[in-house]
Amino acid sequence: MSLNLSPCATTPRISVRGLCKFYPGVRALDDVNLDVFAGEVLAVVGENGAGKSTLMKALAGSAQPDSGQIFVDGRIVTLRSPAESMQRGISLIHQELNLSNNLTIAENMLLGREPNRFGWIDRVKMRDISHMYLEKVGLPLSPDTPLGSLSVAHKQMVEIAKALSTRTSVLIMDEPTSSLSHQETDRLFKVVDELRRDGVSVIYISHRLGEVHRLANRVEVLRDGKNAGSLVGDAIHHNAMVRLMVGRDPRPLKKSEKLSNLKIRLEVDHLVIKNRKDDVNAPATLDVKGGEIVVLAGLVGSGRSELLEAIFGVRKAVEGTVKVDGHTVPRNRVTDSIAAGLAMVTEDRKSTGLLVESCVRSNTTIATLNDAPGFPFIRPRWERQQTDLQIDALGIKTASQQTTVATLSGGNQQKISIAKWLIHSPKVLLLDEPTRGVDIGARQEIYNILFRLALENVAILVASSDMEEVIAIADRVVVMHEGCLQRILVGKEICERNIMQLAVGGMIESQNNSVSMTP
């Protein structure tokens, strides 16, 4: 494949030739080539396990390739540690930010490189330096702000400013928008554009092909540790990328069948929730019918997760009721909610969804042990059978039931966090960002699982910030803004423009078939 389709035909800033990296049983990188030129945004895409992370680790100095060469500005280099990479101007911004919440912005930015005078930290200089780089990324905050008080988006900006302050010429961004709202993503893109104009090369790793389409000058696709092809300029299309990533044509996402005569299964009536500022939100009222997928859309911080948590009973509701199949669910206790037929797949698998250090089997059964036969004892055979059933039904790829969950891919982990609720067929399934950190192939499988559950008459309520996902799976969309349900969109109203308009607090033209939210 051609690697010379660069915007400028000068020496590439980074050049990777024939890079190989083997792990026992796996060829993580197999003869990979890559060029990065000054002032371009190069997107590297591929499914999980395609080798993106390993390649980036090799560039950032945190993994050593087994063979092949890396050139920086035309000269061959060995990058033995992140520090050596940084010296050569390569910085990696991790998906999970590497910042300390207890320090201020300035302290974080200059950590380990504090300007000093006679051994004492020169705070004035520190502030000045940080201020300069904060301005560069368009973050109007004081350098003395404690980092812990910042939103994820702002923290990311700090991380970028930090990278710039080390005279970075190649910035690697790993899934930078996975926890950003639409607005914040826009701001990030502006910063990336500016960096490009300043001659910085950006290597952009993302699962969100829409973003890649919008941002990248070039796309390099990896599949199974090999170069699968590259796309330049106008050739960068969603379908073209997916074709290279999965090696076949993308399947349609849409739910095919629809049930008629749907009955309301979940009723949320005037639920009042405490929000982050210890204030109460406006009462929320909505319902979900069996067989229906309702999506809560909105910006990050619009209260979608909080609403789901309150419905599930892990967040305190001040007043209001939740009914499942007409029966009121006792409030504020998870065990009662589960008994009533509610289930919730949380946003953050690591902290609330799964016991990542435990095995597949105990994760699959943890939520149903209380109703399992033989209580209070666990019947090993029952446990094995149930786990096997779920592994088959959801297509979970795992070496064995005793495999530690942490070693599985994001998609398989997500399937397990869904599977654990399916043993006792839930009536209502709540999902918060169901495909976060899940690659394209597994994403489709998860949608198929949801569609199948819908056909089994489960009421499904999803919170999602992925616009493609919202549009692909929703029967109805409820848009939230600052803790309030703005409006319900159905049918043709479900489009990106309407959702965005409502999400930022605006209004849309009323259509005949729209349903008003105000009770």
Next chain:
Amino acid sequence: MRFQNTGIFVLLAAIVIITTMIQPSFAAPANLRSLIRDTGLYGLISIGVAAVIITGGIDLSIGSLVALSGVLLVQVVNVRFVDTDFESKIVETRATIVEPFSGPALLLQDPLPEIAKGDQLTFASTSGTSSVAIERIVNVGDQSFIELRDRLQLLRPGVPVRLQRVVSMNPYLACGLVLSIAGLIGLIHGLLITWGNLQPFVVTLCGLLIYRGLARVLTGDNQVGLLGALPEFKARFTGSVFELPIPFVARLGSTDSRWTEISWIEIPFSGAILGLVAITGWVFLNRSVWGRHLLATGENEKAARYSGVRTRSLVVFAYVACSLLAGLTGIMFTLELNSVQPGSSGSFYELYAIAAAVLGGCSLRGGRGAVLSVIAGAAVMRCLYKAIVVLGISQEWEMVIIGVALLSAVSFDEITLRWTAKKRRHSIG
């Protein structure tokens, strides 16, 4: 789950075998019995603290609670002597009566009424009133001799004596009361930690100070004990429950030259209780829903709660179990030693227990733990202690050796863990 910590069993076997090879008396039945007894006592508090450690917490109050329960037991049982109407004069004293009975004995003018073990005779002496404990009545011909526990000394024919009866509370009731108090203390710990949201370290550190202090206040900082009262009760708790046949030790301990000889080792009460607690604990942790929930709570409290686990109740339960076992151990230590030193009894026991739990594979971060290997951990510590005694190493080295052993075991564990983690990382790419 797959990770079973076998290292500790290997270490235990190694210590036993090496020590026996150097000094065969290590495997003598009497020594083994006392090893089992000590392992029983320390093993109980180790299992208790392991339950707490699995939840990600810690209990530093165990040693103080051991002392406090001992003091409470003594005070609740409240052994005291009550005067009776029976007065008489000594007719005759003997240094010993008929063989094989060798205790000193005396004959009174009037026949004694029915007596119980622990009753005593008082008499006037130069230092006021003295007393001497009655062992039992021995009939020689038609004369009823009173065998005494102490020497005769001031007792001569003609000295008037008075019978005092020993009075105490029902000891089983007293044990129940002490255990309820220990359980209540655990409940308070648990509630402060879960609903009060206080840190386990802080809560139980305060407990360590408070219970030790209370033990000293209640006794005026004096050693207290059950004296000669309640011999049957004490015998039950300190005696042997049954005998276990164990092969090879006779040969190892050089009491017999044949490998086929089987020795019968007496299992003391504490060993039997440990066995019972261990079986219950194992079933609870590995086969019950609550055990699974306990491990889940320790690994990730939030994820467990989101899965419908009553995490708070489980944490409270763990602290109650820990304090109950500490209370039980306190009772057994008191009966074993027959006295409590409120200022020093049980000191450092919490650290021994934590060390045993860590040796047994419990992670202080929570979520990982086992029962049998924790007992092995307690056994390792007791064996090391005994080995030091048997091998004639001076006692000052005890803590150094135990500390070094613990450190090496934990480092070894960490290295293997890192090694397996590396292998795991590589295999997923």
